Structures are given as C-alpha cells and as structure tokens.
Amino acid sequence: MRLSSADGATVELRPTRYQFDLAEVSAGARDWDANWLVLDGAIRLADGRAWAFTDPSLTTFEARQLTVWLRDVIDGRVDPAPVIGGSDDEADAGRLRTFLEPSLAFSLAARDGQRVRLRVHLSLEALPPWHQDPDGPDRPRFFEYAVELDTTIAALAEAATTWETEITNFPVR
Template sequence: MLLTDQEHRIELRPLRYRFPAVIGDRYDDNWLVVEGEVTTPEASWSFTDPCLLTEEARQISPWLRAAGGETLTGTLPDLSFLEPVLSFSHAAGGDGAGALRVHLCYEAAPAWRAGGKSSDACVIEIRATAEGLRRAADEWDRCLAPFPPR
C-alpha cells in the first residue's frame, strides 16, 4: 500500500506470518510481519516488524476508504492496534480527503531521531486525495489476500 503526497511517501506491506506453523494460539497464529519504507523531506528509513494481527490488518482498508469520504459522516476515529508500533488518524479537509496522519513508534520509528525515545511517535502527515486513499485501500486488500486469519 502506498500513501504519498508531494513531500512524503509511506509504503506498507504484509510480508508473512510471524510464525509459519499454526500452533492453535489465537494471537501467535495471526501476527503479521509488516514491512515499511518511509521517505520524508528530513530522511528515509525502513522497518520490518510483526506489528499487526490479521484481524487488525483487515481494519485498515475500510478505514482508508472512510477517510477518503466513502462512508465518512462526522469525525473519523483514530485507528490503533494492540502493538502501538503503527496507527492512523485523520483530519478532515475541504480539499478532498484531508490530512492522513501515520504514527510510527518503537520499531517503526526512525533510528536517527537524536534524543527522541522510541515510544515517541513520529507523525507523518500526508495530504491525501480520496482517489489515492481508495487505491491504497485496494492495494492493501490485495496484499492481505494470502494471509487469512488462522
């Protein structure tokens, strides 16, 4: 999934289950390793971390579609997960979808932040278009297809 504007680029994709073999544990069987590549005017970095459960990962595309205005009525709640590595928030705007905020901390935070703690979120604001968010949601769905809940 690609989230981009003129200054920022965030690409996220599920790579694999954290544990290849099913052991019968609701959580361990369903952790997904997510790879991220981030580019901002300040720097670029990447991360790979088992930060989403399969059911959490399936919440992202409907949320992006809502942020793009397909089902937005009022304020869109933030989207956060069990592991606080990645989360999303939205600020409505009059010029399309508004601002999408991607919050990256811990393993997803940039290592170069001098003096910053890994628990401090690095917030990247992307001026998204409704069409761009729909494309990102469609791509995320395609990338998740090989990873059903187990």
C-alpha cells in the first residue's frame, strides 16, 4: 500500500512474510506467533529525507482490522482527532488505530470534502534513523512521531484496496 501526500511525502507498507514458519511456532503460542507479519516500510518526508524499516509490526488479524479502519475513514465513520501522540493520556488510545506492537499506528487529522489528512504514527524500529537512539534526548515517545499525509478519498480507497489484496497472501493461520 502506498499513501501519498500532496506535499510529496509518502508512506509505503507491504507485508512480506510471516515472522515464523509454522514449524517454528510452539503449539501453545500458535495463534499469535504464527500470525505475525513482517512489514517492509518505506517513508519519504516532504523535505526529501527518507528511510526504510523491516519489522514484524502487525498480526494477520490486525492487518485485516487496518483494512476496516481505512474503509471507515473513507466512508466518514472515523472522526478527526486533534494532534495526538506522545502523551500518556489514556484518551489517545481511543483516537489512534493502534496495534499490539507499538511501532505503527494511524489517526485521522482532518477531513474536508473529498480530502483527508491521515497521520501514520511511527515508533521504535519504524522511527527515522535520526530518532533511533533509545537514550537520545530527542527520541519521541510512542506514537509521538507521525507523518501527516494530505490525500484524496479516491487515493485512500485505492491504497485500501491494494492493502486488502496484499494481505490476502497471508491468511490467518
């Protein structure tokens, strides 16, 4: 899935494989461990800075939940949220589409007619290299760092369809 912004920023996410082969997964942990997906992410900011990451960021269940969330944004069923991320406020949880692994989250910044501003929140392994130092003074807290994308509903629908197609290669096991 490729999300592109009017200012030139892009976020690409692609599921590439399961984290573990079924033979590697213990019987007791099969539901979760068998369903972790490794994502390749490629991010380019409007100012031209770019980075990539490869990380087991979502389960197969969550990948399908992301499709539902994107469709809900398209259909106007997700309310825009004020600037969020980086706080310990429990209210952030209700305004973010989060997942078990906190390296990735989504929120809707604004909606205006046929345009939306979507935030892709990046933490941990998905952060840009200049924020990777875990002891660095400028390391963002969970979900504080976000790439904001100004896009059309039609482009978001195309990205959601692409994502839905890509995850069909990774059924729930």
